[in-house]
Amino acid sequence: MxxxxxxxxxxxxxxxxxxxxxxxxxxxxxxxxxxxxxxxxxxxxxxxxxxxxxxxxxxxxxxxxxxxxxxxxxxxxxxxxxxxxxxxxxxxxxxxxxxxxxxxxxxxxxxxxxxxxxxxxxxxxxxxxxxxxxxxMPPHLLRAAMTAFREPHLQHVLALSGDFAVGKETAARAYVQYHPERIAIVVVGNGRVQRCYRSLSFPPVICAVGSPVPAHSLYRSSSYRPNIVSDITASSSDLWIDVKRDLRAPALFEQVYLQQNGFAMILLRLEPVPEESAEERKQEEGWRYRFHSGRR
Ligand SMILES: [Zn+2]
Missing domain, CATH: 1.10.10 (Arc Repressor Mutant, subunit A)
Known part of the structure; x- marks a missing residue:
């Protein structure tokens, strides 16, 4: 060299x-x-x-x-x-x-x-x-590898881990950072949230470090075989993020990868922000303002 x-x-x-x-x-x-x-x-x-x-x-x-x-x-x-x-x-x-x-x-x-x-x-x-x-994980090589990945999927994290010879969590952190969609990966140890990595556009996860994974999460709902990535399933967004009462809850999807040592990764994906026109949004916000302030 x-x-x-x-x-x-x-x-x-x-x-x-x-x-x-x-x-x-x-x-x-x-x-x-x-x-x-x-x-x-x-x-x-x-x-x-x-x-x-x-x-x-x-x-x-x-x-x-x-x-x-x-x-x-x-x-x-x-x-x-x-x-x-x-x-x-x-x-x-x-x-x-x-x-x-x-x-x-x-x-x-x-x-x-x-x-x-x-x-x-x-x-x-x-x-x-x-x-x-x-x-x-040199940025230019990581970006090149990411072009092969479209819809977010934990299998991609495993592929990055294998190709770059880094741990799964290192790969997960890079994946979340470089993926264009609104995603987060929650690292779970023995049923509790250990760490959480999210893309810039993903809102804060409301489950504190050390707290149990929410009871109605996909992670709890069925038993998975270790080392096999689950299907991606629609879940309830308010399990993971703070949904404002007067806003439509965004659709959230979960995917689980269970490891043998009691650790797991949960991929959270929020639906893309709809292509709403600026005018529509302004109108909607105007209504909300009038509703809250009591003005008509
Ligand atoms: Zn050191």
Whole structure:
């Protein structure tokens, strides 16, 4: 591979770093050869990390002349993400190690998508995750893969996970972000909502993290065989989103994918916004205003 540290120059953000890597590697294929990238960019070797407390670690010096990545043994996809995350810490020179010369990252760090204001450590973990997501699922290759997918379907998430060699949840997050329709994917663990990823146009999901999946959800209504994507079924939108009392509830569809370890993904899809003319909408809003204010 031709890429080297010189190509990255003074790139600091995950986005700038991945952009430079992709410029130097225009023919990059998926699954992205993350081990080769590590070797080209100054990682001497990758070792097994024998610990229950941490998922990954990076041993390096202050000038980042070279580094060693330690990654917990286990699922290959998870290990790839951990390695990409640690490579992110290595390439972002402003990241300060947890101990002298050593980053130590827990499972919760590798899942972090937002940081509390003022928490620099959390911010660094979020940046390392952004780097890992971008380098393992390069935007131009992801967009190209998405053109084959039309109607939202969880089978597409499984295909992305397989093609890009990333975990299902990483693939789900990218899918929701790149799909043009109003969709969300709820990650369920033992019957409770764990995480929720939604497209920009999908309204907030009203089920709080940790709360049980609604009793009338498709997820509850029948038993599914693990590892087989269910059919897509119409559901009640007010189970999942806040429907204003004076607005017509949009049609909502659910699809379930049950995994063997008690985890499941639920795809939620809202019907597209009808092609209502601006004039009709204005008229409707005018009526609603008059109704509420008592004016006729
Ligand atoms: Zn980390």
């Amino acid at each position: 031709p890429v080297s540290r010189k190509d990255l120059a003074d790139a600091r953000s995950p986005e700038a770093l991945v952009k430079r890597i992709l410029q130097a590697e225009p023919n990059l294929q998926v699954p992205v050869p993350i081990l080769d990238l590590c070797a080209c960019l100054g990682i001497l070797r990758i070792e097994d990390f024998d610990t229950d407390e941490f998922e990954g670690s990076l041993v390096t010096d202050a000038t980042r002349s070279e580094g060693i990545i330690l990654a917990k043994r286990g699922g290959e996809l998870r290990r790839r993400f951990t390695i990409a995350h640690e490579l992110g810490h290595f390439l972002m020179a402003h990241h300060i190690p947890d101990q002298a010369g050593r980053f130590l990252c827990k499972k919760s760090d590798l899942m972090r998508v937002t940081a509390e204001e003022g928490d620099q450590r959390q911010r660094r973990e979020v940046e390392a995750n952004r780097f890992a997501n971008l380098v393992l």
